[in-house]
Amino acid sequence: MLTRRTPSLLNVVYRPALFWDGRESTLEAQALSPLLGPAEHGFVTPEALMDALRDHPSLRASVATACDVKTGEIRVDHVQRALAAYERSLVSGNAPADRYLYGQENGALSAQAQRGLALFRGRAGCSACHTLGDRTALYTDNAYHPGPSPIPNSVLSRLQELASRVTELRQRGADAELTALVSQNTDIAALGRYVATLDPADIGRFRTPSLRNVAVNAPYFHDGKVAALDEAIDAELYARHDARTPIVLTTNERADLKAFLEALTSPGDPALGPDDTM
Numbered sequence: 716m717l718t719r720r721t722p723s724l725l726n727v728v729y730r731p732a733l734f735w736d737g738r739e740s741t742l743e744a745q746a747l748s749p750l751l752g753p754a755e756h757g758f759v760t761p762e763a764l765m766d767a768l769r770d771h772p773s774l775r776a777s778v779a780t781a782c783d784v785k786t787g788e789i790r791v792d793h794v795q796r797a798l799a800a801y802e803r804s805l806v807s808g809n810a811p812a813d814r815y816l817y818g819q820e821n822g823a824l825s826a827q828a829q830r831g832l833a834l835f836r837g838r839a840g841c842s843a844c845h846t847l848g849d850r851t852a853l854y855t856d857n858a859y860h861p862g863p864s865p866i867p868n869s870v871l872s873r874l875q876e877l878a879s880r881v882t883e884l885r886q887r888g889a890d891a892e893l894t895a896l897v898s899q900n901t902d903i904a905a906l907g908r909y910v911a912t913l914d915p916a917d918i919g920r921f922r923t924p925s926l927r928n929v930a931v932n933a934p935y936f937h938d939g940k941v942a943a944l945d946e947a948i949d950a951e952l953y954a955r956h957d958a959r960t961p962i963v964l965t966t967n968e969r970a971d972l973k974a975f976l977e978a979l980t981s982p983g984d985p986a987l988g989p990d991d992t993m
């Protein structure tokens with residue numbers, strides 16, 4: 716059990732920053748932290764990881780091929796590069812919404828999902844953060860915003876103490892320790908983007924997740940506390956509603972919005988890679 720919901724890796728190639736707080740920017744650098752993380756794979760040192768790899772000739776062969784080196788020359792950074800190369804191949808697209816928006820296939824979306832799209836871009840204001848482009852859509856602005864759940868009292872009451880713990884680790888450049896802390900300490904995890912920037916305005920802000928495949932990606936939000944898509948939509952409508960720009964939707968309109976989100980599911984098993992899904 717870690718503090719956050721595991722983010723999907725689909726289309727991670729298009730993500731400029733990783734983790735819910737964006738504290739890592741390259742897949743190569745990120746790949747090492749779960750291998751060394753005590754609550755994840757738990758290799759004590761990179762050398763321990765390389766020792767373990769020696770018992771897996773076929774794995775060594777594929778790392779060597781991916782990085783164009785001899786098996787005897789494999790270093791830990793080759794392992795990182797090979798993992799990153801694989802992750803970059805996990806591309807999904809060609810969902811009904813893509814065919815409708817970018818493939819001139821008017822029949823790809825039901826009338827209900829089309830009404831949902833109009834709400835998504837219009838009155839419900841979702842596309843302000845879950846953005847759609849002129850030619851493609853990632854459904855994220857890759858920016859950081861407050862989510863629907865309030866910052867827990869256990870965090871607010873000792874903010875100073877938590878913040879100085881994070882600041883101390885950042886100043887020492889202790890990235891691995893910080894990652895271990897974020898993945899195991901719920902209160903530190905709730906600080907969100909702050910951990911990456913040390914800017915108090917970023918406390919409780921999280922990266923906008925893409926909504927691609929959202930209907931098959933439950934549970935929702937950084938803490939995975941919301942189990943169903945209807946509930947996630949309701950939470951978002953409530954969170955994004957304010958007195959100046961109220962969002963009032965009927966039950967039918969909520970169903971329309973959900974129908975549109977369901978049309979963001981790509982066909983096939985995206986884990987098979989782009990050739991099999993596109």
Ligand code: HEC
Pocket residue numbers: 835839840841842843844845859860861862863864921922923924925926929932934935936937938947948951952955972
């Ligand atoms: C101000 C920016 C913003 C707007 C506007 C916005 N969202 Fe979000 N959305 C976010 C962020 C940030 C999260 C992640 C929050 C968290 O995990 O605490 C999120 C999470 C979600 C999730 C959960 C996805 C997942 O994988 O966990 C859904 C579903 C969602 N939004 C739908 C919507 C819908 C529908 C609308 C329009 C009513 C909307 N959002 C409007 C920023 C926004």
